Amino acid sequence: MDTKKLRVGIIGAGGIAVNAHLPNYEKCLEKIQLTAIADVAKEKAIAAAEMFHIDSAYDNYEEMLKNEELDAVSICTPNKFHAPAAIAALEAGCHVLCEKPPAITVDEAEAMTAAAEKAGRILTYGFHFRHTQQVAALKRYIDADELGDIYAAQVTAVRRRGIPGWGVFTNKELQGGGPLIDIGVHMLDSALYLMGYPKPETVLAASYQKLGNKKGVGVMGDWDWENFSIEDMARGMILFENGASLTIETAFAANVEKLDVMDVSLMGEKGGADLFPLQIYQEKHGTLVNTTPAYLPKTNEHELEITRFVDACLTGSIPLSTPEQGLYLQQIIHAIYTSAERGEAVKISEL
Ligand SMILES: NC(=O)c1ccc[n+]([C@@H]2O[C@H](COP(=O)([O-])OP(=O)(O)OC[C@H]3O[C@@H](n4cnc5c(N)ncnc54)[C@H](O)[C@@H]3O)[C@@H](O)[C@H]2O)c1
Numbered sequence: 502m503d504t505k506k507l508r509v510g511i512i513g514a515g516g517i518a519v520n521a522h523l524p525n526y527e528k529c530l531e532k533i534q535l536t537a538i539a540d541v542a543k544e545k546a547i548a549a550a551e552m553f554h555i556d557s558a559y560d561n562y563e564e565m566l567k568n569e570e571l572d573a574v575s576i577c578t579p580n581k582f583h584a585p586a587a588i589a590a591l592e593a594g595c596h597v598l599c600e601k602p603p604a605i606t607v608d609e610a611e612a613m614t615a616a617a618e619k620a621g622r623i624l625t626y627g628f629h630f631r632h633t634q635q636v637a638a639l640k641r642y643i644d645a646d647e648l649g650d651i652y653a654a655q656v657t658a659v660r661r662r663g664i665p666g667w668g669v670f671t672n673k674e675l676q677g678g679g680p681l682i683d684i685g686v687h688m689l690d691s692a693l694y695l696m697g698y699p700k701p702e703t704v705l706a707a708s709y710q711k712l713g714n715k716k717g718v719g720v721m722g723d724w725d726w727e728n729f730s731i732e733d734m735a736r737g738m739i740l741f742e743n744g745a746s747l748t749i750e751t752a753f754a755a756n757v758e759k760l761d762v763m764d765v766s767l768m769g770e771k772g773g774a775d776l777f778p779l780q781i782y783q784e785k786h787g788t789l790v791n792t793t794p795a796y797l798p799k800t801n802e803h804e805l806e807i808t809r810f811v812d813a814c815l816t817g818s819i820p821l822s823t824p825e826q827g828l829y830l831q832q833i834i835h836a837i838y839t840s841a842e843r844g845e846a847v848k849i850s851e852l
Pocket residue numbers: 512513514515516517518539540541542545562577578579580582600601602627628629668669683
C-alpha cells in the first residue's frame with residue numbers, strides 16, 4: 502500500500518461512475534490509488550473493480566468506509582442516496598465529490614453542507630459544465646466587466662424526445678423529479694455561476710406531464726412510460742434579491758424543432774452572451790458586434806472535474822463548486838417544484 506497516495510473510493514458503479522469518474526481517476530494514478538468501490542448490486546461493483554483494477558468491491562458503502570481508510574469518495578448513486586452517502590463519507594473523514602444534483606431536498610443539502618463544515622472536508626458537486634472551455638472563457642469576459650451588470654438570463658435544457666430509457670431517471674422517489682433536477686440543474690448552475698450566484702427571492706413555475714406517460718418515439722431508448730412519475734417539462738421564472746431575473750425551460754420531451762438544446766443566454770448592461778455555442782453581443786464604437794471564439798482548447802470537462810477534485814484534496818485549494826452554491830441551487834429547485842404544485846408564486850424565505 503502506498504500511503505502517500507490519495508485513497509479513493511466510489512459509491513455507485515453505474516453509468517456515470519464507469520464512463521466519467523473511473524476513466525478520469527485512472528489518469529491520476531500517480532497521485533491516487535483506486536482503493537474500493539461499493540454498489541448495492543455487488544456484481545456491478547465487482548465488474549467495475551475488474552475493469553479499473555480497483556482493489557476491493559463491496560455491496561455496502563458503510564462497510565467500505567469502515568474498512569478502507571479512504572481519503573476521497575465519489576458519489577455516483579441515484580439522487581436519493583446522495584445525502585446519506587455523502588454524510589457518511591464526510592463523517593468517515595473523506596473529501597467528497599458528489600454527482601449532481603446535490604440532493605433531493607433542501608434539508609438534505611443543508612445537512613451535507615453542515616457535515617462538510619463539521620468534518621473540515623471538501624464537499625463539491627459534479628457540475629461538469631462549469632469545467633467547459635465555454636464557461637471558463639465567458640467567465641473571463643465577465644470578470645473583465647465586458648457584460649456589465651447581468652440583469653437577465655434564459656436557461657434552456659430541452660429535449661424533443663430524450664427521456665432516458667435506462668436507469669431510474671423517470672422515478673420521482675429515487676430522483677426527486679425529472680428534467681429540471683436532472684439536466685436543467687446543469688444549465689441553471691452554469692448561469693448562476695456566471696451571474697455570481699445571486700440570492701434567489703421569488704419563484705413562479707409550472708410543470709407538466711403530457712408526453713412521458715404515453716408510449717412514443719424514444720430518441721434515448723424506450724422508457725418505462727407506464728411508471729413515469731416525473732414531470733416531462735418544467736418552466737419557471739426566478740427573481741433575485743439584486744433585481745436580476747432568470748427564466749428556465751426544461752424538458753425531457755416537448756414538441757419542439759430541435760432534438761436537444763442545452764444553453765444559457767445572459768443579458769447585461771454592457772453586453773450579452775450565449776454559451777453553447779459561445780457568442781458575445783455588444784455595442785462598440787457605434788456598431789453592434791458579435792464576438793465568437795476562433796479557437797477554444799479541446800478539453801474533457803469530466804477529466805478537469807476529477808483532476809481538480811484530486812488536486813483540491815491534496816493541496817486544500819477550493820473547488821469550483823461549493824456546498825453553499827449547491828444549497829442555493831437546491832432551494833431554487835424546491836421552489837420551482839413547490840410553485841408548480843401550488844400554482845402560485847413562492848418566496849424562498851417562506852418555504
Ligand atoms: N454529470 C452528469 O452529466 C451526469 C450524467 C449522468 C448521471 N449523473 C448523476 O449520477 C448519478 C448516477 O447516475 P447514473 O447514470 O450513473 O445511474 P445508474 O443507474 O447507471 O447508476 C447508479 C448506480 O448506483 C447504484 N446504487 C443505488 N443505490 C445505491 C446505494 N445505496 N449504495 C451504492 N450504490 C447504489 C445502482 O445499483 C447503480 O449501479 C445520478 O445522481 C445522476 O444525476 C450525472
